[in-house]
Amino acid sequence: MTVISAEKIIIVSLCYFALIFFVAYYADRRRRMGRSLLSNPHIYTLSIAIYCTSWTFYGSVGKAATSGLDYLPIYLGPTLIAFGWWFLLRKMVRVSKEQNITSLADFLASRYDRSAVLGAIVTLFAVFGITPYIALQLKAIAQTLDILFLPLKSLPEPTSGLIPYLPGQIDSAFIITLLLGLFGILFGARHLDSSERHEGLVVAVALESLVKLVAFVAVGIFVTYGLFDGFIDLFQQFHQRFPDRSYLFAVGTAEVPYTKWFTLIIISMAAIMFLPRQFHIMVTENANEEHIKKAMWRFPAYLFLINLFVLPIAMGGLLLNHGDTTQADYFVLTLPLGANQPWLALLVFIGGLSAAAGMVMVSSVTLATMILNHLVMPVILKLKLRAQDLSGILINIKRLGIVGVVLLGYLYFIVIGDSYALVNIGLISFMAAAQFAPAMIGAIYWKRANKYAATWSISLGFAVWVYTLLIPSFARSGWISSDLLQYGPLGISLLKPLELFGLSGFDMYTHSLFWSLMFNLGVYCMVSILTRQSDAEKKRAIMFVDVFVDQDQPDERLTRISKAPTIVEFVDLMSKFIGEKPAQTAISAFLADKEIDHRGSLNDQDIFSLKTFTERTLAGHVGAGSARIILENYLAARGSEMENIFDIFGSVTIDGAISREHLSVLYDVSQLVSSGDSFQSKLDRILELLAEQFKFDLCVIRFLEPKTRTLLVKSLVGETFNHFGKSERNLSNETYIGQAFLSNVTMVVNDTDELEKPASSAIIQAEGITCFAHLPIVLEGEPVGILSAFSRSGKGLFTIEFIALLENIAGQIGIARRNEQQIGRLVLVREQEREMQIAKEIQMALLPASLPSLEDIQVAGLCVPAHQVGGDYYDFIIRKDGRYDVVIADVSGHNIGSALIMAETRTFIHSRVDGINNPAAMLQALNDYFLKDLDRSDLFVTMFYLQYNLDDHQLIYSNAGHNPPLLWRQKVQQIEPLDAEGLIFGIHKKINFEQKNTRLEPGDILLLYTDGIVEAEDSHQNLFGQERLEKLLSEEQQSTPQELIDQILTQVRLFTGYRHFNDDVTLLAMKILK
Amino acid sequence: MKQHRPDNTLREAWILFMILGMIMINFPFIHIFNGDMSLLGIPRLVVYFMYGWPASIAVIWLFVRRLEQESQAQQNNNNNDLITR
Known part of the structure; x- marks a missing residue:
């Protein structure tokens, strides 16, 4: 075998890294110049091929040589699901763009009521689930280095101190860990980027994908046509030498039962969509939805190409190694080495390095973003750190997160990595990703799915995953006692991790998939059906599920913020988290098409959309959950509240019960409220309208006089004797009107013969009133007055529908009152401003x-x-x-x-x-x-x-x-x-x-x-x-x-x-x- | 209100092909190709995947082409609408 000198390997690797970095840097520069490389669909397709890690690069051949065709379903599943990308992936992309979503955890948290808890749970699980996968990449690089440095040493053996210049305690994997962490920081966390897009990183990944494909196909061609005489020759030779190994080309064998085959297809379908790094590359970094169309067939074609030579290499390796499978994972590397092709071997090493490095970089950046936004941010917000500008701290936390994630992978590799073949570790991570599938798919297709369902189903799915897959893998590596596998916890055989509830006869992946999805999906559906969503969550659900349906969001128009912050305050809030310049840029984009009145402020509706906009902008940096907390805390601290603008038809169901007449009264009242009349004339005209339309004998509006705590008449229509209607009313539960006001409920008496309050009965009967109603006029949740209606001509006038109508009208009177108060304040402010203006003019004249x-x-x-x-x-x-x-x-x-x-x-x-x-x-x-x-x-x-x-x-x-x-x-x-x-x-x-x-x-x-x-x-x-x-x-x-x-x-x-x-x-x- | 959805036929075709695809790479369908029989020395299952896989990619390609044609047609329609208006 050829030996390649360590210097050569190190120099070539460093040159390669330098090249990647240069390309990434170039891409970032192009983006800043406005000529983005990501406008190219090829780059998108190639970057998706980050799916093919070193596991594909080395592990597929190993798998093919030992157990057979079960390397294939890992790529067949994605091919199948790619067919549906135009519907599934595009929907995820569209939603993410509209909601400024930064990561998988953010997607879920954002959809499910912006739940910070769900975001944190998903993040934790993602970190746990992906760590083994990162370990796998480190292991691949470390072992290939071993093979290159010491080809004669028998493998596998623990890797230690293999780079000749380093002291014994530091192994090559550790150096690589640090290098990859550094790369993650360079590409993914140089600065806090709005919307979490990293052009340089994507282009680097695309380049790596190209390199690994070229390297693998080169080896494939070399083995198939250089060492042997084509496919047919390989198969024939193999059949002659190993007639007993035909099971390698079959399914339904002891090694690859059909159930496992099916399981692998399912989890690989989930993995391509829901592994955090895939989500990041495919959704967050997507520059153009049209690219999905191209990727739909190009990506499967990539998978096909990279798999085409797996079998030939595996067979070639077996033939040349006399059937020995101990080094099967590294046939790709050992074959060119054995055939004295050092440069080809070096190319393979670079290909494997690409495969591993791309995955580790993107995963660590993605996970660090999730950690920052869903674990660290909520804590920062809880502690209410009062720093002026957090953006500097945040970026450093993110960098720390990247290094932390990579180091965690290294730790896993040290503790457990050596005992397991490459492919098995990868499947553990795939299964973890599959736990996100129900909540993710439900997020965009099932409006009813809610946050409790998502939180519990993911938690339970992961618990089962840990128990049926992670713990057995720990046990098999000897990290915990294998008694647990054999006899179950405390000897309860029904709870054996690999034969849970007595389900035996399946491989561990099928077993784990069945139980984890059973609990996951079951809880998801059950809880969704059994629990209710809040209004806010319903809105989120519609935004996600109906993203392709044109929505004119009526809700925004019906909500306003009381004591709303000003534009400047919103900008200050944003600056604190994203820095001042980006906040200024964002706000000018927002204000571009808004009308600003002469006082430099926005109308109610625009202020509300500014709040939504601020939240969305923040979400692009810190995730939806944190953004919501930030805004809620902020508004709460200022005493601002969200309140509903009265929806004039909202509370009235339009069915047979409501007459056209009622509707037209509602309409007229709303016209009156929004008219430019004085407040008094609005009230008078509303009462006239009521009296005329419904033949009331007396209608009165009273408002509370706060000093005397009495209800004073503000407007009155109709006839009254003895000053009945005109007099003020004290607040007490002795009278109907007092009770209506104090308890903020409508009081209705449909028959005055059955009065229960003696204080009222005498005067009412003296007036000849037969039925009446008192309706509280409510402003920001507090009663401020009473609308009263009296009739002398009949009983039982106030039906439920009619009361609903009157309540609606009372609500509109509340709005008129609020408008009037606001106008009063406005006039005051304007007067002060005018005086200041005069002062300014005088001063300038000085x-x-x-x-x-x-x-x-x-x-x-x-x-x-x-x-x-x-x-x-x-x-x-x-x-x-x-x-x-x-x-x-x-x-x-x-x-x-x-x-x-x-x-x-x-x-x-x-x-x-x-x-x-x-x-x-x-x-x-x-x-x-x-x-x-x-x-x-x-x-x-x-x-x-x-x-x-x-x-x-x-x-x-x-x-x-x-x-x-x-x-x-x-x-x-x-x-x-x-x-x-x-x-x-x-x-x-x-x-x-x-x-x-x-x-x-x-x-x-x-x-x-x-x-x-x-x-x-x-x-x-x-x-x-x-x-x-x-x-x-x-x-x-x-x-x-x-x-x-x-x-x-x-x-x-x-x-x-x-x-x-x-x-x-x-x-x-x-x-x-x- | 204009809804930007691909035509329903495509959606149905997609679901159909997905199901078909799921069947064609799973038991019992692949059992047909399982076994010792071989073509020119290459096991039949391997041949099946070597040709079936590119074929399925071709189907996706056709599907995408159809999508593109449709969005083209829709654009033209929109343009015509604008012109006739």
């Missing part, structure tokens, strides 16, 4: 309207308040003697108080400028003046004051704690900050303001600014800073002052990512021309 344009100097200034009014101030004063005073000041805060201080500052300066000749004296005077005012108001002022003399170009200046202005010296091409000693106003009585002077030359630029510029923050809390400002100034030295200011403002906005500033921003630039 700043110089235009700056003088002179021959010698150019000046430009700008002030952008953060809110309507601000505390920034700048000014430019021309003295009679040709000196110019320039001042810039910043009053802390940006409210009316700051604005008043700013106005006071200006008045002081303007009135005293003639008497005070230099900056230091001016600051001194200002400080004395402000000392008391500022002390009382908790405000403080910083100011920079300078005076420029055109004649001698001298500049004198003083500073009261303001940011030092920047001076660009044209001659030396340098920036010099102008600073002078001095404290902010309002702290000390005696402050010594230093006065400095300097000379300005033509080309010099002086830039004064407030801290709003240098303290502008980007999303990572980085400050814009003085350095950036200085850089800008030196770059823009040729510009005019106005251009300079505009440029600075643009750059600061670009830096923060906002148009809007958090603090007032003021800039003043002066350029010396002569």
Whole structure:
């Protein structure tokens, strides 16, 4: 046999990994440039072939050589189900795109009432179920390395310390584990990606799929046509040499009974759809539904090709190894080695490495996403971590998750891996995936299926899986005592894991499939039928099952959020979890087609869809369950509540019982409620309508007066004696109306001869009333008033249907009341806003309207308040003697108080400028003046004051704690900050303001600014800073002052990512021309 | 309201082929090919899968082609609708 040097293997492997990484990196770059490689259906098909792991690559031949054709059903099942992808897979893809689903666990959690518990359970089981499979891949790589390094050593033997340069304790599998974990992080968790799509990863997987196919087919051709003379020759030689092994080509044998064959087909069908990595590649990473069509036949064709040479290689291996099957799992590798084909063997090794690496990378990324979203997030949310921006922590948790999952696989491999043939470990994972099948298929085809059913069926299915498959595999590897298998737990033979309830005579997979699906499916159906869904869950079910039916979701229109958060608050919430920039991008996409009113807010319906949108966006990052918890907690914390808008026809069943007349009254009332009339006239007209249509003698609406706790008449229609209808009512259970209000139920008396409340009976009978009803008017669950209707002409007027109608009308009156209150609040807000607007206009007028344009100097200034009014101030004063005073000041805060201080500052300066000749004296005077005012108001002022003399170009200046202005010296091409000693106003009585002077030359630029510029923050809390400002100034030295200011403002906005500033921003630039 | 579903015939055909497929790769159907009989030295069951499998892939291919034709036709229809309107 040929020996390939370790160096060669390591170098080739590393080169190969580098190639894959380069391809992945290239794909990511293409995506960013908008020319995605995933628009190619070939890549989608090839990436699905991640199904073929090292188990296929090495294990199939091993299986074919030892037990026969039972490697085939693993690929026949997927071929069969691929036929239905256009219906099944496309539906899963469509649902996932619409719901922003990130993983299999998210899909289930999302469908079943966004249940966080279900998400966590699925995640746990997926991790448990997939770990053996990852172990299997590590084992394959480690063993092939062994074969390459030490071909003469007899195998299999425990792998240890095989890479020659490494110390004995570290085996090659461990190195590979770490490498694959690193790759998972590089491809899958470089940054938190919305919607969990990783283009680079997919393209890398597709490339690996191509490589493994090429490698396997190459070996196949080499064995079939190089070592032997074609298929027929192989079969003939085999028959001659091993006439007793014809069972390898038959089904229904002791090795491959028909039941096992059937079992394998079923679980492989489940595995291709519901293994988390398959779900990820096929559903989450699907770029275009049309690709499914192509994949439907191309993927089975791939499977066919990769299986075509399994039998020839197996037979070739047996023929050349004299029937020895101990190394059958690695015939693919040992045959080229034995035939002195080192390069072919190396290609095979790379193929196997591809098969294993792709699976481990995608699985670990997928599982880490699930762990993050369904195990870690709920805990984070429970703990209510108050961090400003969680996105940084989340990505690191995800990275940790990837390494954790791979290491778990390694642990399994160390503990149990060596005792089992490759293929058996894989089947354990397949069976785990099959446990998701009922809940997954039910999710998109059975509306009635609910979360209890899904939670219990999956849990039970897994319990049976653990008991009938995982525990026996532990026992067989000697990890736990095999007594359990032989005698059952505590000697109860009925509970033997491999012959549960006495079911014997089947292989362990069939046995496990039968029992696990029996419990799983049984509980799923039973619980679904026996328990009820909440309204919210019903909605989710419809979204999933009827995804292809055009839905105009009526429910959204009927729900609103009371005390709804504003757009900004929603954005802040999103930023916390996904980072600020993505949140801004998302919200602008959402707002693109929405109408925003003049107050910058949305109407009720759009706010509700914004809530849904926020939840969906968050779901793309943290999963549906967590997203729901986040929003619910958030809304609850703010005191916001979801409430139903009154559905005018919702509570009335339209059958024979309701007359056309009733319907038209309902319609008219709803028209009245939504009309532009005043509240009072709405109420009056509703009562008129009732009295007229239903011949009531008296209709009254009373509302609660909270101070006196009495019901006051708001509107009344009809005749009344003795002020019966007009009087107020106390709240007590003694009267019908009081009881109706206090217990929030409709009170009906159809015959006043049978009154039970003596307090009411006298007056009612005196009025001649024969029947009446009191209906509570409810607002946000609380009664706020009563609608009463009285009749003198007949008894038994109030039938159940009629009461339902009146209740409906009472509900609509509640809406009218709420609208009225809201309008009241709106008017108030608008008035305040108008006042602020006036204040703003006055304040802006205090700043110089235009700056003088002179021959010698150019000046430009700008002030952008953060809110309507601000505390920034700048000014430019021309003295009679040709000196110019320039001042810039910043009053802390940006409210009316700051604005008043700013106005006071200006008045002081303007009135005293003639008497005070230099900056230091001016600051001194200002400080004395402000000392008391500022002390009382908790405000403080910083100011920079300078005076420029055109004649001698001298500049004198003083500073009261303001940011030092920047001076660009044209001659030396340098920036010099102008600073002078001095404290902010309002702290000390005696402050010594230093006065400095300097000379300005033509080309010099002086830039004064407030801290709003240098303290502008980007999303990572980085400050814009003085350095950036200085850089800008030196770059823009040729510009005019106005251009300079505009440029600075643009750059600061670009830096923060906002148009809007958090603090007032003021800039003043002066350029010396002569 | 326009429902974007493939035509019902296709859906029925799909279910039928799925069932047929399930039958054709399972007991008792494959029992027909089981046994020692061989064709040119290749066991019959192996031959069955070597030819049956690509044949089933061809069926999927035909099915997909039909799907594509139909969505094409629907698009044309939609376009015609727009034009006639």
